[in-house]
Amino acid sequence: MNIGIVGLGLIGGSMAKAYKKAGAAVLGCDRTRLITEFAEMAEAIDGELDEAHFSKCDLIMICIPPVGAKKWLEDNAPKLSPDTLVIDCCGTKRYVCEAGFRLARQYGFTYAGGHPMAGIQYGGFKHSDADLFKGAVFALVPEDRNDLFFIDRVKKLILPAGFSRLVMSTAEQHDRIIAFTSQMAHVVSNAFIKSETAQDTGTAISAGSYRDFTRVARLDAGMWTELFMENRDNLKHEIDILINELEKYGKALEDNDADEMCRLLTEGSERKQEVERRCG
Numbered sequence: 001m002n003i004g005i006v007g008l009g010l011i012g013g014s015m016a017k018a019y020k021k022a023g024a025a026v027l028g029c030d031r032t033r034l035i036t037e038f039a040e041m042a043e044a045i046d047g048e049l050d051e052a053h054f055s056k057c058d059l060i061m062i063c064i065p066p067v068g069a070k071k072w073l074e075d076n077a078p079k080l081s082p083d084t085l086v087i088d089c090c091g092t093k094r095y096v097c098e099a100g101f102r103l104a105r106q107y108g109f110t111y112a113g114g115h116p117m118a119g120i121q122y123g124g125f126k127h128s129d130a131d132l133f134k135g136a137v138f139a140l141v142p143e144d145r146n147d148l149f150f151i152d153r154v155k156k157l158i159l160p161a162g163f164s165r166l167v168m169s170t171a172e173q174h175d176r177i178i179a180f181t182s183q184m185a186h187v188v189s190n191a192f193i194k195s196e197t198a199q200d201t202g203t204a205i206s207a208g209s210y211r212d213f214t215r216v217a218r219l220d221a222g223m224w225t226e227l228f229m230e231n232r233d234n235l236k237h238e239i240d241i242l243i244n245e246l247e248k249y250g251k252a253l254e255d256n257d258a259d260e261m262c263r264l265l266t267e268g269s270e271r272k273q274e275v276e277r278r279c280g
Helices: 010-021 033-041 051-056 066-079 094-107 148-161 171-192 196-200 208-217 221-230 232-254 258-279
Strands: 002-006 025-029 059-062 085-088 110-116 137-141 165-168
Touching (some): 025 033, 051 066, 066 085, 066 221, 094 110, 137 148, 137 171
């Protein structure tokens, strides 16, 4: 199995290491030449990925943010082989998939959108890990969800990196759900830590919930800004819902209304249990 990786940050670097661990031949490239050289010295890749090697790859993973991924596809679409599967790993799907599907039809290569559902709060190749995707889900956005031969082909190429399964989605559904499950967590955590009280948490008066809640406040601001703006309609919708709900808790406190506070807390607890039952 021959794998090409575009972008050797946390996700791309981890992809390279995971495929190497699985016994694949891996070529990679990064916009920073030093990172490419370091990845090769670290034996995460076997050499540099360039257009001369595109046709030798069974799979090329584009592990850079959406704007860069679209530009890479536009620049390289005419050079891609029909036998090579190209999948982007961007955190939003509508923007890059529109370009990917269009270019694939125009130039005859095979493309699908993808999103590895795994990560940590630190970025960069130095934090990449061969086991980052172990047991994780890979979200796949194919143009034709009924092409079983294609889905089987993707599965055989993706699962060796450690993923437990594929889940299929449309680009629209993916972006709507990811606004709630991922992007909101980063926004809320990032806003929450701005309280002046955070300066006093060096004392022992904090628990695991604080640590867990603020973990993703530390982020790559440039990357997340791009993802948020790409998905601004869905993310703004979720923020508006949260603000509306928080105002209810605030009013219960302002009115010293213990009954309403208890009702709100019970409602939230029951909703969590309902979601857990539905999602297994």
